[in-house]
Amino acid sequence: MNYKRYKHMEISEIGMGCYALSGAYGHVDSRAYREVLEHACELGVNYFDTAQSYGKIAERTLGEVTKAFREEVCISTKIGMKDGIKPLLSYDHVVDACDRSLKTLGTDYIDFYLVHYADPSTPIQETVNALGDLKGDGKIVEYGLSHLSMENVQGYIDKGDPGIAMMELSAVARTSRDELLPIYVKNNIGSVAFSVTGRGILTGNYGKDSVFQKGDIRNMDPLFHRTRLESALRVVERLKELGRKYDKTPVQMAIRWVLSQPGVVTALTGPSKKEHLEENSGASGWSINKEDLRALDEFLGKEDEYLARKEPLVIKEIVTSPLQEDINQALSDLVYSLECAVTSKIATEKEILPVFYNLLELKKSGDISLSELTRMQSSIRKILL
Ligand SMILES: NC(=O)c1ccc[n+]([C@@H]2O[C@H](COP(=O)([O-])OP(=O)(O)OC[C@H]3O[C@@H](n4cnc5c(N)ncnc54)[C@H](OP(=O)(O)O)[C@@H]3O)[C@@H](O)[C@H]2O)c1
Incomplete structure (x- = not known):
């Protein structure tokens, strides 16, 4: 595993997220997922992401797995939602939510505390004040930004001091590469890319006839439907072809492409199977040459x-x-x-x-x-x- 120095840590190029524990990709057994997280540590992964909205099980499991070597890992978690799907980023809510996350994770600090979604009812300055106070109290090392529009991102940069940014970025979700990434690079803010396998589509294992479990977000995810799917399947074929030259799988090529974008510190995947994690980790430690890129x-x-x-x-x-x-x-x-x-x-x-x-x-x-x-x-x- 290769590492990049960013802020207070040497961060693994491949990170691991706990979104699957929320049931986003169908039912996942939390004991089995714990083993995947443990295996990630064995493979040298040291960046782990979760969120309050993924449910307590996600923060708790991650906290338990990493407790014995807490200082060797980098943990991000996120706030911004109250009771399900309504955004809330008021001063009091942000501070309370942080205390709750610290308790559930069983730690006394969070490396990167991220604003998950925008809350139009709270002024950005109010949220920034709460995050600044949490940083001052040592409860978080840095705060950061996640699913936000360019307008909101600029608001946080103007009013605050975000230390990291998280964005969807993959060979089939390229908008943030052209829009958000340049803003973060210009402001020296490192980026964490998520869903870098395109929620699995870049593995080549899914097609027009794929059927997902009830509750799996891919039933509604545009990537798995209509024109987006058509285009994504062509991207997979291209990656397969290029992968033959490098002796890599299409998903390894896809993850390497993400890691070759300027400003990307780590690429997060969230598999629930050890063999998938091993495949994804194989995207670290080599590069695609300039001409092929x-x-x-x-x-x-x-x-x-x-x-x-x-x-x-x-x-x-x-x-x-x-x-x-x-x-x-x-x-x-x-x-x-x-x-x-x-x-x-x-x-x-x-x-x-x-x-x-x-x-x-x-x-x-x-x-x-x-x-x-x-x-x-x-x-x-x-x-x-
Ligand atoms: N900030 C945000 O708003 C936000 C949003 C989404 C995600 N994230 C974070 O980013 C993390 C990663 O995103 P993600 O969970 O969407 O990642 P992902 O790895 O792109 O998608 C996970 C899905 O892809 C499949 N998959 C991954 N690697 C595979 C492989 N090598 N072979 C076959 N299938 C594979 C998994 O299958 P199996 O389960 O069968 O292994 C799972 O169904 C999340 O866990 C979360 O922490 C953040």
């Missing part, structure tokens, strides 16, 4: 152009045609239209978030009807067209 970037640039042409048409079709009768399909199509509208710059995150949260709440309530979704489709149409 350039050719790969050129290929990915063409995929960007393809998506820029095709996505607006798909979005229009989703919001103007009758919804599919299967509720889950209809829901996944609406999510597709919203998420892709942001990446295609048809709408801003601020514009789509209220309706996005409504959709999630509706899903969580389990009480979804096609007529309700058709009403939501009409609100979405007004925003997007």
